Amino acid sequence: MKKTILSGSTVTGDLTLGNYIGAIHNWKQLQEKYDCLYFLADLHALTVFQDPKVLRDRTYSFFAQYLALGLDPQKNIIFVQSQVPEHTELSWVLTCLTPMGYLNRMTQFKEKSEKHVKNINAGLYTYPILMAADILLYQADLVPVGEDQRQHLELCRDIVGFFENRYGEGILKMPEAYIGKSGARIMSLQDPEKKMSKSDENEKNFVSIIDDAKKIEKKIKGAATDSGTEIKYDPETKPGLSNLMTIYSVLSGKTTEELEKEYEGKMYGHLKVDLADVVVQTLRPVREKYDDLMKNKDHLDQLMKSGSERARARSRVTLENVYKAVGLVR
Numbered sequence: 001m002k003k004t005i006l007s008g009s010t011v012t013g014d015l016t017l018g019n020y021i022g023a024i025h026n027w028k029q030l031q032e033k034y035d036c037l038y039f040l041a042d043l044h045a046l047t048v049f050q051d052p053k054v055l056r057d058r059t060y061s062f063f064a065q066y067l068a069l070g071l072d073p074q075k076n077i078i079f080v081q082s083q084v085p086e087h088t089e090l091s092w093v094l095t096c097l098t099p100m101g102y103l104n105r106m107t108q109f110k111e112k113s114e115k116h117v118k119n120i121n122a123g124l125y126t127y128p129i130l131m132a133a134d135i136l137l138y139q140a141d142l143v144p145v146g147e148d149q150r151q152h153l154e155l156c157r158d159i160v161g162f163f164e165n166r167y168g169e170g171i172l173k174m175p176e177a178y179i180g181k182s183g184a185r186i187m188s189l190q191d192p193e194k195k196m197s198k199s200d201e202n203e204k205n206f207v208s209i210i211d212d213a214k215k216i217e218k219k220i221k222g223a224a225t226d227s228g229t230e231i232k233y234d235p236e237t238k239p240g241l242s243n244l245m246t247i248y249s250v251l252s253g254k255t256t257e258e259l260e261k262e263y264e265g266k267m268y269g270h271l272k273v274d275l276a277d278v279v280v281q282t283l284r285p286v287r288e289k290y291d292d293l294m295k296n297k298d299h300l301d302q303l304m305k306s307g308s309e310r311a312r313a314r315s316r317v318t319l320e321n322v323y324k325a326v327g328l329v330r
């Protein structure tokens with residue numbers, strides 16, 4: 001029996017090179033060995049205000065980006081969260097098991113409520129419970145998440161404990177975090193102290209998966225680097241340059257030592273020009289496939305529908321077992 005992997009990404013911003021290198025690149029390798037489910041967390045996106053039209057367009061766009069980046073809708077179950085109502089159904093049962101004290105500790109809630117002072121809604125607060133439902137519905141063994149989501153995964157494990165204490169074992173599976181091999185963390189192009197993030201307001205900080213060649217070149221050439229001249233991988237003293245070298249290394253398959261040798265005696269500008277070319281070459285076929293997919297919304301609708309049907313069939317089993325266990329009449 002293959003182990004089950006589940007991961008999702010909120011439908012905000014545009015997928016970046018950071019998402020690709022840190023997540024989707026790994027997911028592609030996992031799809032061969034594991035039983036994988038990947039979904040677009042559109043319900044999670046609602047915790048901060050979304051323009052309805054933008055959210056709708058973005059859902060199609062994200063779905064197409066997943067496929068264009070090489071996730072196979074046959075090998076994996078790829079779906080949209082809101083098309084599987086079981087997520088919100090299970091979430092309610094789990095909400096009634098989760099002490100507020102546990103939610104009060106969540107750092108993402110604290111950060112987001114500082115950022116969105118005018119919209120500190122209850123969804124922002126219960127967000128991690130919905131995330132637990134996402135995971136537990138599919139009896140996931142492993143959940144690939146970044147560092148920022150670890151605390152939510154821990155809470156999910158606590159919730160399994162609360163459930164088992166009250167209703168017994170064998171109904172929900174205890175999930176574990178999955179840490180990918182490369183573990184590369186891509187930093188912002190202008191401010192290499194913070195991570196490249198798809199909801200960054202400043203476009204210059206990230207390369208989007210669907211940026212055209214001109215934009216990519218401009219952003220990479222304009223990336224902040226220190227005032228030195230030697231091409232050396234050293235995240236402490238040369239964070240900007242090292243970040244570019246990490247991207248270069250992952251996309252070209254060369255190690256950072258190999259890059260140091262190759263660029264001995266050359267200037268930062270040389271490396272930037274070549275890196276821009278590598279990024280453009282990597283993303284060109286992605287962009288072409290993406291444009292193709294976006295021309296046919298009906299086809300995307302069909303793929304979404306078949307993904308959500310497969311997801312529902314699986315999630316329904318868990319939900320029914322939970323409902324029975326807690327005493328709801330079926």
Ligand code: ATP
Nearest residue numbers: 009010018019022023146185186195196197198199
């Ligand atoms: P947001 O800005 O909306 O919080 P994000 O860019 O941080 O978005 P997420 O939706 O939180 O992206 O994460 C999707 C996946 O991409 C996660 O597995 C996360 O670990 C990974 N990821 C996000 N940003 C980076 C990055 N800069 N480097 C490596 N991996 C990343």
Ligand code: LTN
Nearest residue numbers: 006007008009010041044131134
């Ligand atoms: N909260 C996550 C997205 C997310 C997720 C999940 C990830 C929602 N549900 C379930 C893994 C498993 C984020 O902000 N990256």
